[in-house]
Amino acid sequence: MAAVPFALLLFPLSVVALLPDADCEPSNCAPLPSCDDRSDVPSGESFPLRTSAVDACGRLEQRLVRSNTSSSFESLVQYRGEDVVFVNEENTNTWCGDKSRSCVDCRNGQPAATDTRRNSDQCADRLMSGRLYSRLKLLQRLVAKEWPKRRIRVSEAWDESTSTDVVGIHPPSSLHYEGRSARLDVSIEITTPDSVPDRDDDVALLSRLGALTVCAGFDHVYHDVRGFLTVSVKRQKGRHGTVVIYPSGATFLEVTVPESSEYDYEAEAEAELLADSDGRQDERLSTHFTVRDVLSFHNGTGQAYRYFRFDPDLLYCLELVYKKLKDGRLDIVSAYRTRSDEDVRVDSDKENRRHRLGSGVETRLVNSKTSPMSLATTFAEECGLDLAEKGKSFGVILLREGVYFDIRWSLFVSTGAGVNTSKDDFQRSIQYSLVNAERRIDIPQYLSDVVCDYQELVPSVQSHEYEYVPPKQSPITSCPEDGTETDFCARSKANRVLEVNKLWKVIELKHFWRERSDVRRALDGCLVSCSPCIQGTTWNEKVKACNEFAHWVSLGLSDRENEGNTNAHFYALTNQETKVKACRSGSCFHRTECLLSIGPLLLEGSFYPNEQSLKSQKLYGIENNPSPLLEILHQTYAMHAVEKATLWITSIMELASLNGVTKALMLYNKRVTEIEIRYKKGMVSEDDALAFMRNSVAQWTTTSCSQVTKSSLSPYQVTSYS
Structure with a gap:
């Protein structure tokens, strides 16, 4: 069998014509395969080992009988010529096929150009399936190369009833009756060109012939202890097989x-x-x-x-x-x-x-x-x-x-x-x-095992099933104030407790997905705790508590004026211009019950350090007590978005500040199908916005765990507005 071209082994594997032309002229035949690595088939053994012809080649479909009208019978191929010896075993019978028909001498092989006999007029042993014919032709060339003075002998191929064997000499299920099996041996060395050579009884010679039959592509070979090989082939359309590859x-x-x-x-x-x-x-x-x-x-x-x-x-x-x-x-x-x-x-x-x-x-x-x-x-x-x-x-x-x-x-x-x-x-x-x-942008699967060992915090929707899963690799703290109460934290504690108690009166009217005590503990851990650090133990505890609070309370993360978060819009929360643009265009974070309840405290909540102070300080300012809650709520809102999502920016810094939201939309939210980045013309260049997004995507696709992300990032486009 000829090798499959490499290109055909790429997607998709399909249909390939594999078998060489059996009737080629010696000058233009394909090179013979090397059979040096083929093992002999010992007497009593088969190829494939311990396999029957039926197992290897398929059962007999129908017993073909000699007929002028049967398309199946007429599809059998006549082996013409004398390069193979056909033994004249049937010629001793008084009839072949039926009582009205005499037997034909199989030894008379005529060239194709002069042999005009139909299959119904041919010798039985010269009739065979197209695949058996093409394999036998190739075997003949291999034998001629191996033993120039010897020839293959065929004593049986397609078989039929005769006067001495009315039901046939083979078992009823034999593939001979379909022209898919042949009985072979090898001749003695030929000394006279016109002689009909006898069989060579050398067992080693027949074992080597078995190796050549395997090399020639027969689907099953059996070395019979009686001194011959039975070769068989699968069903195939025509002489030159077409192979379907899955x-x-x-x-x-x-x-x-x-x-x-x-x-x-x-x-x-x-x-x-x-x-x-x-x-x-x-x-x-x-x-x-x-x-x-x-x-x-x-x-x-x-x-x-x-x-x-x-x-x-x-x-x-x-x-x-x-x-x-x-x-x-x-x-x-x-x-x-x-x-x-x-x-x-x-x-x-x-x-x-x-x-x-x-x-x-x-x-x-x-x-x-x-x-x-x-x-x-x-x-x-x-x-x-x-x-x-x-x-x-x-x-x-x-x-x-x-x-x-x-x-x-x-x-x-x-x-x-x-x-x-x-x-x-x-x-x-x-x-x-x-x-x-x-x-779409696919996430490389080969990175999964390595990346998942360093998995970051994964955003998710609000749910009673939510359980906080900390990052697998937390950064090492370098904040000297971690775990200590600063002067700001001590002075503002009473105010934080007071504001949280006010907030609790609003929150407790909502639906809880966990026990009330668990929700209150999470709220206190999120907003009563205080530290200037954005890493370390206190920060990690804040992140945990804020995530639990954000996911355990029905905070109304759907836009009140739009059904669901279809066509959701995002913006830097401190930019009034993009806020107006976003909220006029569709669903937006500022119109959620969540931000209306908690936003004022996080964004504007303040206190006076002492009675003499003329300037107030923010309770959750970035310098003294940064809170992760607003970003967590914003990302959670992004996880509730559906279909298209739009981001509005007036600077690359704003796009960078929305990195967590953008990542939640593109990488984790399976319901978001498209992202649009809208930049203000004259303040942001398209090239800068595209470059930032390409760098972000490159980082996400190589540092994210595919076990928890989408298999492909949601596609994005960058457009401008005036």
Whole structure:
């Protein structure tokens, strides 16, 4: 078998014509393979070892009988010429095939140009399948090179009834009856050109012939102790086989539609190649799917049809989708279908499916929280661009409990019976998924193991399930005041307690997701504790307490004037100009109950250090007592955003101050599908904004743990406003 070109081993693995021309002229034949590394096949042994011909090559499909009208019989190939010796065993019979037909002398091999006999008029042993013929032709060349004075002898190939063996000399299941087995030995050295050489009984010589047959590509070889080899091949369409290669590396030969099952297996010209699953149903086609997963089944019996069609690109697509699952598994409900299988199906959208072509698959999720809609958009995002690069498109149908997906030439989007989503809404979702796929930024998976050992604090939505998980590697403190009460903290303590008590009266009217005492403890730890440090033990305790408080209380992180946080807008919280722009354009942080309740204290809360002081000091100013709560709430608000999010800036410093929010939106919030950075023209250059974002993205994609992030960052664009 010729080597597969390297380029064909790249995505996607597909269909390759592998076998050389069996009828080549000596001057232009492909170079012979080297057989020096092939082991001999000892007497009584087989190749593959301890495997039967049926296991290696598939069962007999039908016993071929001599006929002028049978397409299967006429597909057998005549071995013409005299470069191989055909032993004339049948010629001693009074009839061959039926009582009205005399036997033909197999020793008379005529050149193809002068032999006009049909298969029905040929000697039985010169008839064989196309694959057996091409392997025998190659073996003849190998033998001529190894032993110039010897020739292969064939005593059996396709076989039929004769006057002495009415039922045939082979077992009923023998592959000889399909032209897929031959009985071989090797001749003695030829001294007279026109002689018919006898068999050489040298066992070592026959064992070496076994090595040459393996080298020639026969699928099964058995060295019979009676002094001959039986070689067999798989079913194959034509002489020059076409091989289907699946992502696992499994290869299947294209086979001819069985004459006895044409109704089931005949399909349009664009159908995938037909392959034989016999003996290989448990073989893996890809990481998660076997041959059995894609087979068609007889109605009500659970018995699989033998032959199948299935596009390797579709399997590759299924694996891409499987990798994106966060939980559960992806099951194939129905893949290839024969016509009989299709006839009994009651799918309302049957006419739009491509199961019979081998390019459609119905899937469902098991033990997963992912919705069918989300699964459908994942198919579009993961497979759409790869198919487009090959000049193909896809079809997708949203089902109540799963998704139908196929490969076709133009986009097709629909919904099945009983689905609540409208067809128009589903089409928009798929189109948006394709746009999103074009602009997404993937996170390298190979960094995951290393990066996850240094995982930072992960933002999340408010929930009763929230548990604070500290960063795995906290920075070493370099703050000398850590753990000590400063003069500011001592003087302002009474004021902090007073303000927190006022805040508690507002907070306790809201819904708590934890016990009241736990929430109060978290609030005190967040806003009563005091330290000028932004690292160290006290800061870490503040961060923990503020996160627990922010996530355990229903603080109203949705914009009161907009339903949900769809089209949420963000800005530097101290910039009044961008605040107005953002809040006039959609949902914004300043209009949440959360900021209306807590914002004034964090942003404006102050006290006078003593009675003589004319200047107040902020309770939570950056110099004396910085608080992480506002940033935590802002990031939590970002985690509640849906679909598109917009950031408004008037300087690169403001974009830097929004780094945590931007990261939450792009890296962690799975519901955000697009980010827009809007900079003020004349104050920020587009190049500077793009450079900042590229640097941020480069850092995030190489320092974030993919176990807790999205698999791809939400795409972003940079635009200006006046």
